[in-house]
Amino acid sequence: MILIINGSVGVGKTSISFSLQERFKKSIMLDGDYIGAVHPFQIYNEERTQYLYQTLTHLLKFHKKNGYSNFVINYVFETPNQLKSLIELLKPMDNEIHSFWLTCSSAENRERVRQRNSDDLEWELNRFKELANIQKENVVKGNIGFQIDTTNLTISQVTDIIWQRIQEREDNYAE
Numbered sequence: 001m002i003l004i005i006n007g008s009v010g011v012g013k014t015s016i017s018f019s020l021q022e023r024f025k026k027s028i029m030l031d032g033d034y035i036g037a038v039h040p041f042q043i044y045n046e047e048r049t050q051y052l053y054q055t056l057t058h059l060l061k062f063h064k065k066n067g068y069s070n071f072v073i074n075y076v077f078e079t080p081n082q083l084k085s086l087i088e089l090l091k092p093m094d095n096e097i098h099s100f101w102l103t104c105s106s107a108e109n110r111e112r113v114r115q116r117n118s119d120d121l122e123w124e125l126n127r128f129k130e131l132a133n134i135q136k137e138n139v140v141k142g143n144i145g146f147q148i149d150t151t152n153l154t155i156s157q158v159t160d161i162i163w164q165r166i167q168e169r170e171d172n173y174a175e
Contacts, residue, residue: 002060002094003162005074006083006145007102008131009124010113012158013074016102016150019159024070028063030056032075049082057089064093078134080142098166101135101145102158108151 003020005013014031021029036052052075060071071094077083087097104112106129113124135144146165150158 001070001166002090002097003072003166004077004083004086004097004099004145005072005102006077006099006135007074008076008109008135009128010109010116011102011104011128012112012150012155013076013102015155016158016162017072017074019155020072020162023159023163026068027070027072028059028068029072029074030059032056032073035059036075050085053086053089056086057093060090060093069094076131077144078131079138080144083144084142098162098169099143099145100162100165101139101147103132103135103147103149103151105149105151106132 001024003017005017005020007013014033017029017031021027032052035055036048056073063071073086075086077086083099087099090097109128109132110125113121113128116124118124138144139147148158148161153161
């Protein structure tokens with residue numbers, strides 16, 4: 001199974017991904033921001049993005065060869081085409097792929113980002129707003145993940161919601 005966690009800066013992608021990883025007996029969590037941390041970094045560089053997707057695919061293949069079958073990937077997918085591009089690369093390795101789009105209120109995001117003690121607080125706050133707006137505009141064009149508003153929810157509560165959604169979908173596949 002592959003879980004993809006999408007969302008803007010500060011919505012909880014990494015924390016939720018680590019929490020979801022623990023739900024599996026054996027799993028790998030891949031954080032796209034860390035795996036794709038190239039220098040120089042350009043936000044809107046299709047070549048860099050495709051390089052990241054190829055790297056994630058390569059890592060999944062390697063881990064599958066070594067006995068892992070459950071994966072949690074988190075990254076920011078602004079458009080349905082970006083998410084679809086990664087999913088198409090991953091499908092040959094696992095047909096069970098679930099994607100989730102985490103959101104939260106601006107007020108909650110400000111608090112979360114402040115708690116991170118970032119060196120560039122203002123940039124992260126502005127980037128959250130920018131990404132949240134981009135994702136809201138693009139969700140009408142296609143799938144960027146099943147939306148979960150994480151406002152006022154704990155990591156455990158969001159993990160439970162995602163886990164329940166996965167179980168419900170698996171039940172529907174069996175019918």
